[in-house]
Amino acid sequence: MAAATGQLGVLDLSFRTALQRLDAAGRLLKVRSPVDPHLEIAGLAMQRDGDVAFLFERVKGHTMPVATSFAASPANVTTLFGCDVAGVRAAMERAISAPLPWETVSSGPAQEVVRLGADIDLGAQLPILTHTARDGGPYITAGCVIARDPDSGVHNASFHRLQLRGPNVLALKLDHGRHLRTMWEKAAARSEPLPIAIVIGGDWALTYAACSLGAMLPYDRDELEAASGLRGAPLALLPCRTVDLAVPHDSEIVIEGLLHTERFVDDEGPFIEVFGQYSEVGRCPLVEVTALTHRRDAIYYDVLGCEGVTLRKYILEAGILRELRQAVPIVRDVEMTRGGMYRFHLVIAVHKNSPLDEGLQRQAIFAAFAALKDLDLVIVVDDDIDIHNPTDVEYALAMRMEASKDLILMPGARCHEYVLVSDNGRRTKVGIDATVPFERHHEFLRASYAQVRLEDYDTTLAPGWSRPETPAPAGRE
Numbered sequence: 001m002a003a004a005t006g007q008l009g010v011l012d013l014s015f016r017t018a019l020q021r022l023d024a025a026g027r028l029l030k031v032r033s034p035v036d037p038h039l040e041i042a043g044l045a046m047q048r049d050g051d052v053a054f055l056f057e058r059v060k061g062h063t064m065p066v067a068t069s070f071a072a073s074p075a076n077v078t079t080l081f082g083c084d085v086a087g088v089r090a091a092m093e094r095a096i097s098a099p100l101p102w103e104t105v106s107s108g109p110a111q112e113v114v115r116l117g118a119d120i121d122l123g124a125q126l127p128i129l130t131h132t133a134r135d136g137g138p139y140i141t142a143g144c145v146i147a148r149d150p151d152s153g154v155h156n157a158s159f160h161r162l163q164l165r166g167p168n169v170l171a172l173k174l175d176h177g178r179h180l181r182t183m184w185e186k187a188a189a190r191s192e193p194l195p196i197a198i199v200i201g202g203d204w205a206l207t208y209a210a211c212s213l214g215a216m217l218p219y220d221r222d223e224l225e226a227a228s229g230l231r232g233a234p235l236a237l238l239p240c241r242t243v244d245l246a247v248p249h250d251s252e253i254v255i256e257g258l259l260h261t262e263r264f265v266d267d268e269g270p271f272i273e274v275f276g277q278y279s280e281v282g283r284c285p286l287v288e289v290t291a292l293t294h295r296r297d298a299i300y301y302d303v304l305g306c307e308g309v310t311l312r313k314y315i316l317e318a319g320i321l322r323e324l325r326q327a328v329p330i331v332r333d334v335e336m337t338r339g340g341m342y343r344f345h346l347v348i349a350v351h352k353n354s355p356l357d358e359g360l361q362r363q364a365i366f367a368a369f370a371a372l373k374d375l376d377l378v379i380v381v382d383d384d385i386d387i388h389n390p391t392d393v394e395y396a397l398a399m400r401m402e403a404s405k406d407l408i409l410m411p412g413a414r415c416h417e418y419v420l421v422s423d424n425g426r427r428t429k430v431g432i433d434a435t436v437p438f439e440r441h442h443e444f445l446r447a448s449y450a451q452v453r454l455e456d457y458d459t460t461l462a463p464g465w466s467r468p469e470t471p472a473p474a475g476r477e
C-alpha cells in the first residue's frame with residue numbers, strides 16, 4: 001500500500017486488480033440475491049451512491065455479473081490505486097506531462113470469446129441496465145470509446161452514453177466540443193464511417209485518461225499514450241478483430257464497430273445527464289457493431305450516480321493545479337468540491353509570503369476561470385484553511401470575506417451548456433477572495449493546541465465510569 005508521490009513507480013490499475021483491492025479493503029458490496037438489470041440494480045446501487053463499490057453476482061436473464069461504483073468515492077479511488085490522494089494526483093499529473101508509448105500484444109483475455117456478424121445480440125449477451133423508469137431504454141454508461149484521427153493518427157478515448165437500439169445497433173451521444181466529435185466530423189467530410197472500439201471494464205489508467213478534458217489533454221495528445229504515462233509503463237494493447245484499433249488486452253468486454261456519419265436516430269433519450277437532470281430527446285449517430293469480444297468470465301461494468309462526475313475530479317484538479325502554479329506562484333493546492341459536482345466549483349489555497357504577493361490571489365481566480373471554462377465559482381483562501389473540508393472553507397467565508405470588496409463578478413462568460421439557468425451557455429462567474437490581507441495576518445491566527453493523540457489514552461464512553469483504583473503510596477499504611 002501507499003506509494004509516496006516521489007517514487008510512485010508503475011501502477012497496476014487493471015480492472016481485476018481494482019476488484020481485488022476493493023474486495024480486500026471491505027469496499028466491495030457483493031449482492032448474492034438475483035437482481036434485475038431493469039431498474040432494480042440501479043435502484044440498489046444508488047442507495048450507497050458515492051460510497052462502496054458493488055458486485056451483483058446473479059443477474060436475472062444473464063450469466064455475466066454486473067459491477068458499479070469502483071471509483072465513486074475518494075476512499076474507493078485510493079483503494080483502487082493502492083496509494084494515497086497525493087499519489088493519485090501524481091499519477092494524473094504524469095498522464096498530462098509524461099506520456100509513454102503503449103505496447104502491442106498478440107493475445108489476451110479480452111478476446112477469449114469472440115462474436116461476429118449475426119452472432120451478435122447485445123441485449124441478450126450483455127446485462128445492459130435500464131436505470132430509471134423514465135429512461136429511453138437500456139443504456140451502456142461505462143463505454144470508453146477509442147478512435148483515431150484519420151489525418152494525424154492520434155487516438156482519443158472518451159466516455160459517451162450508448163443507447164441499445166437493436167441486436168447490433170447502438171446510438172452514441174456526441175456532444176459538440178468533444179474530441180470524438182471532431183474525428184467524426186472529419187470522417188463525415190470524407191463520407192466515411194469512423195471505426196471505434198468501445199471498452200467496458202478496461203484498465204483504469206485508460207478510464208482516467210479518457211476522463212480528461214481538452215483543457216488537460218488537447219486534441220493533438222494521444223490518450224492511449226496518456227494512459228501509459230498514468231500507469232508509468234506501457235499499456236498492453238490487443239489489436240481488435242474487425243477495426244484497425246487496439247484495446248487493453250485484459251478488458252472485460254469490447255464492442256467494435258463503425259460510428260456512422262449518415263445514419264441517425266432522432267429519438268435518443270431521455271436519459272439522466274451526468275449532472276443529474278434528464279436530457280431532452282434528440283438526434284444521435286448510430287453505431288453498427290461489427291464484433292463483441294469478452295473474457296470468458298467477463299464482468300459487465302456500469303457507471304451510475306455520482307461516479308460519472310467523481311471520475312473527473314482528480315484529473316481536473318491535477319490539470320488546474322499545474323496551470324495555476326505556473327501562472328500564479330503563491331498557489332499551493334486546489335480542491336474541486338462534491339456539491340459543485342467536481343466541475344463547477346473550485347477552492348484554491350494560496351500562501352502570501354510578502355506584501356508584494358497581495359492581490360495575486362485575485363489573478364489566481366481569473367487564471368482558474370481561463371484554465372477550465374466550466375468553472376462558475378472560485379473561492380480563494382489562505383493555506384491555513386483546510387480546503388478539503390467544506391466546513392473550514394465556509395469558516396473562511398464567515399470570517400474573512402467582506403462582500404463589498406471581495407466578491408468579483410465576471411458577467412457573460414462561457415460556461416457548461418448543461419447549466420439550464422445560463423443564457424445559452426453564458427453565465428456570470430463568481431470569484432470570492434476569502435484571504436486575509438497580508439498586513440493583517442497576525443489578527444487572524446487560528447488557535448493551535450498541543451499535538452496529542454486521544455487514541456494513546458485510556459478512555460471510555462460507557463456510562464458509570466469511575467476513577468480507576470490507584471495503589472496507595474507506599475509507606476502510608
Ligand code: MN
Nearest residue numbers: 156157179217
Ligand atoms: Mn480527448
